[in-house]
Amino acid sequence: MKKSYTYLTNIGIYSNTPENEQKKIQLLNVFCLTWGISIICFVFLDYFFARDFYQSLKIHLSSFATLMLIYGLQKNKWYVIARVIFILALIIVTFIFSNYAEPLTLMENLYFMYPLVSLLFINKKWISISILIICWIFYFLPRWLITGEYPYHSVNTIVLALMVFIGNFVILNYFRTLNLKKEALLLEKKEELELAYVELEDRKQSELAHLQLKSLKAQMNPHFMFNAMNSIQNLVLKGDKQEAYNYLTKFSSLIRENLNMSEKSFVSFEEELSLLQKYLELEKLRFREEFEYEINEMEDIDDIKIPSMIIQPFVENSIKHGLLHKLNGVKRVKITFEIDEVFKCIIEDNGVGIEMSKEINKKNQNQNNSFSTKAIKDRLALLKDYYKTDIGFHYEQVKEGTKVIIKIPYKLME
Numbered sequence: 001m002k003k004s005y006t007y008l009t010n011i012g013i014y015s016n017t018p019e020n021e022q023k024k025i026q027l028l029n030v031f032c033l034t035w036g037i038s039i040i041c042f043v044f045l046d047y048f049f050a051r052d053f054y055q056s057l058k059i060h061l062s063s064f065a066t067l068m069l070i071y072g073l074q075k076n077k078w079y080v081i082a083r084v085i086f087i088l089a090l091i092i093v094t095f096i097f098s099n100y101a102e103p104l105t106l107m108e109n110l111y112f113m114y115p116l117v118s119l120l121f122i123n124k125k126w127i128s129i130s131i132l133i134i135c136w137i138f139y140f141l142p143r144w145l146i147t148g149e150y151p152y153h154s155v156n157t158i159v160l161a162l163m164v165f166i167g168n169f170v171i172l173n174y175f176r177t178l179n180l181k182k183e184a185l186l187l188e189k190k191e192e193l194e195l196a197y198v199e200l201e202d203r204k205q206s207e208l209a210h211l212q213l214k215s216l217k218a219q220m221n222p223h224f225m226f227n228a229m230n231s232i233q234n235l236v237l238k239g240d241k242q243e244a245y246n247y248l249t250k251f252s253s254l255i256r257e258n259l260n261m262s263e264k265s266f267v268s269f270e271e272e273l274s275l276l277q278k279y280l281e282l283e284k285l286r287f288r289e290e291f292e293y294e295i296n297e298m299e300d301i302d303d304i305k306i307p308s309m310i311i312q313p314f315v316e317n318s319i320k321h322g323l324l325h326k327l328n329g330v331k332r333v334k335i336t337f338e339i340d341e342v343f344k345c346i347i348e349d350n351g352v353g354i355e356m357s358k359e360i361n362k363k364n365q366n367q368n369n370s371f372s373t374k375a376i377k378d379r380l381a382l383l384k385d386y387y388k389t390d391i392g393f394h395y396e397q398v399k400e401g402t403k404v405i406i407k408i409p410y411k412l413m414e
Contacts, residue, residue: 012074083121111135266305296336322351343410350401
């Protein structure tokens, strides 16, 4: 029942139909539906009470055929013609009932309504004014020609009726004009809101770029650069020129790749993996046999792109805050990549753990330990809001060290 009602009230409405036009289409469909239900009720009542049931049935069937015509015109987007036919049908039915079927029942007063109905449906003023004149004539002329019961010879009566017609018409037209102005104002406000939304999206993109630069600073932070340069210096002082040369070559390559990737929002997984491997190779040169790393990647993730410069800061945090404070045994970090609805990077280390790291940093009064994590967290929050998907990172409880799972958006390479 509900589906049938929805279908009948939305006949003629399409995806590109303007919103204000949709209201008029629905209103006319509701009028036609109400009229159709009334016809069924009148047919039932006429069967028991009408003097000439078959004559009444002809009128009702003609009205029903008119409703079907109106629905057909609506469906084929002949909206104005459908509305004019609807109002003319009302006038004709009123004429028949007030002069023949049910005379002397004051049904001719319905003529006052139809010019007002035309104002609701039709934007062209000349059509509405034409309907006003037709209704005014029909209010007087038929009864005068057929019965002569009213004092139509009185000019005052005719003028008074005309003034009532015009007065109602002018008043409703005034309020209709005010309503149209309000609708135009609301449309203007809506456009302003849409523009503001676009500006907000642009601002988000700008903030994304800003946080990307903060991410670059987090990666190439002074602490890491100092350690790298210090390692090169130690190698030179020891006379290990070849090793120093290798270290310096990898270090310069890492900086160059970082700068290149800072200009891109998304990079291929291979590029991100290459950057990560260069970074880990440098750390391996620095810690030598005390440090081991393992990278596990799936075979089917080579053809994707991910946001640049997100993974390395987490690996650096793992080494800087977890492994660096580990006094005994080999320092290990394991990196695993998975792909499902989002791209996952799982980083595990056998360091001192998060709580111990916080205590050590507190004792050493190190206030900069969370900068890179905060920068990446802000960036992932923006990406999550932008892509409307499950993005972010969280830590899992493990017996030894730290385990962080990063969820990153990805897209297929073109």
